[in-house]
Amino acid sequence: MGTFEVGLVFSPRIKQDLTIEGMVPLTRFDLVLSGGRVVDPQNGVDAVLDVGIIGGQIAAVESSISGARARRMIDVSGDVVFPGVVDSHVHVGRGRGVGYRMTAAVGVTTLVDFGCAMADLLPGFREGSVGQTVGALYPINRYLSSQDAQRCEIETLVDGALAEGSLGIKIVGGHYPLTPETTAVIIDVANDRRCYVAFHLGTTDTGSHLEGVREVPRLIGDNRLHVAHLNSYCRGMVKDPAEEALEAVSIMDALDDQVVTESYLGTINGTSGKCADGVPESHVTRNCLLMKGYEPSVKGLRQAIADGFGYVRVERGGHMVLVGGEEGVELWEAVDTDLPMSFPVNSPQATFITATAKNDRDEFIVDAISTDGGGNPRNVAVERGMALVRYGALTLQELAEKVSAAPAEMLGLTSKGHLGEGADADITVIDPVEGVARMAVAGGQLIMLGGVVIGDGGSILTTSNGVSTLTEAACPASAVDLEQSRLYQ
Ligand SMILES: [Zn+2]
Structure with a gap:
């Protein structure tokens, strides 16, 4: 210069x-x-x-x-040059940084882990980060003393999470339900702190399905909320998946001023195989078994894995892979059932509707396309997004909006999601013939070329509450002002 x-x-x-x-x-x-x-x-x-x-x-x-x-x-x-892909919903916390490589390989430059305490995220970040900007939401369910925890306990946990460097809170209600009252209090406390708050829908009254979506207006009051992966509540448990998706998007449309949401395009879900007292702990895992006529028990889950309906997720050769059949059962039993799992339960109709639905003003009702991937091998936002472009369901501009501009706005990242002068040099280059990302630049550094990840370093995205802790921990951090986010605007 x-x-x-x-x-x-x-x-x-x-x-x-x-x-x-x-x-x-x-x-x-x-x-x-x-x-x-x-x-x-x-x-x-x-x-x-x-x-x-x-x-x-x-x-x-x-x-x-x-x-x-x-x-x-x-x-x-x-090639097509997009502002860097912002994956607003991933899981990279476990797996010693494997998720960073898996997301960078498909062009992701910024990502938010939806359910990992900062103390659990940092070791993997230090070991395996590849130049991306990474935020994390604190999975509050895991730390609450009961399903109907009181406000003072919730406030202590939220404040602690923010001081530690989290961007906010994830309520993992669909897997590990809380009472509607406690869920509403968590949303309220997070709004009071103006921190990020995302909710995998479902309470003790409902579940991770359309009833969970119908419950949102009762829980939200006049607060703001990120509704996680809207497509995942439309698997046909209440009515036809396409009808469920249409109802889910119309509920989100009616709450337009108060919610942001995202959906993903993968076929498989992500859940836990962990069992206790003879049943899978995750209610989502139980739902998956019920959907295919299996008993929601250890026995039913073992049979589902053996039959190749359920897959356990393990690390092999620097990637997470899915394993089913007898081999999957052996891996699952060898660690006393405590493995992440996936089932092919997502409806293509619901996926299409949630990805493309628009309101009267010709705006997308579901703000962003995410993956809910990371360490789960379904990082397909660009690949399947480009398939929607080829199909004519999205324009390239619309895909760039849904995988970059909108998620950046949701998180208040004013210097990301666009390529204006002075913006962060985060860029995803897409081969329009192959329909895949072939290059990624993050903070001006080339981090991926031809699917091969070559970046290092990176920084943690936090709020003003977390900067000093992360700085003391010698971790590069940048603070985002969530007042600027689409969530709170
Ligand atoms: Zn998730």
């Missing part, structure tokens, strides 16, 4: 850049991505342009940037 490029003044290309006569400082870019189709809905950009990066920020988006002005230039002609 600001160096005098006297020796280059005679190049005809460089001369065009001289707007003031004589010697002027010419911008030198650290990295230029040239010739890609830049799709940046926030700035109304959809054109073949060069993107110049300096010091981790977007410095120029122009029709042509001379190679002489770039320390490094990468030709991305024929």
Whole structure:
């Protein structure tokens, strides 16, 4: 920056850049991505342009940037250039950083773990982070003394989580239900603190299905709430999945000012295989078994895994993989049933409806496309999002909105989700023929090329409450002002 490029003044290309006569400082870019189709809905950009990066920020988006002005230039002609993909709902906490590599490999530059205390997240982040920006929500259910915990206990846990560096709270009601009263108090306490609050729907009165969606207006009062993975409550437990999805989006539409939501495009879900007292602890796991006519017990779960309906999730070769059949049963029994699991229970009809539904003002009702992936091998937001583009269900602009601009806004990340001058240099380059991300840049650093993850470092996204703790722990942190988030605006 600001160096005098006297020796280059005679190049005809460089001369065009001289707007003031004589010697002027010419911008030198650290990295230029040239010739890609830049799709940046926030700035109304959809054109073949060069993107110049300096010091981790977007410095120029122009029709042509001379190679002489770039320390490094990468030709991305024929590719689509998105603002970096923000996955607003993943799980990376467990698995020694495997989830970071799995998400970076598909172009994710920012992610939020929906259910991991900061103390549990940091070891894996230190060991395995790959240059991304990472936030985490505290899974409050795990730490409450009972299903009907009182306000003072909830306040202590929420304040502790924020001081530790969490962005906010996740209520994992669908798996481990709390009473409606306690659930409503958690939402209220989080709103009082103006921290992030996400809810996997379901209480002791309802469950992780359409009844859980119908319960939201009763729980929310005049508060704000992030409704997690709207598609997942539409698996046909109450009525036809497509009808469930239509009702779920209409409930969200009516709560438009108070809720933000996301849906994912994967076929499999994510749950726990852990059993206690002869039954799976997770109510979602019980639901999955009931859906296919299995008994919601240890015996039923063993049979479902043996039959290849349920899969346990284990790490192999630096990735998490799904294993079913007798091998899956052996792995599951070897650790006393305590393994994450997946079932192929998501309805394609409900997935399509939740991903594409719009309101009267032609805005998406479900704000974002997430994955609920990370360490769960279903990081398909770009791949299946591009399939929706090819199908004609979304435009490229709309996909960029749903995987980057909107989730950045949901989290109040004003310098992410777009490629305006001064924005963070987070970029996802997509091959439109293959329909997959082929390059990712985070904070100006190339973190993935051709599916191979090459980044390191990264930073933790926190609130002003958590900065000092993370700084003391020598962890790079940046504070977000959630008053700026779509959740609270
Ligand atoms: Zn989740």
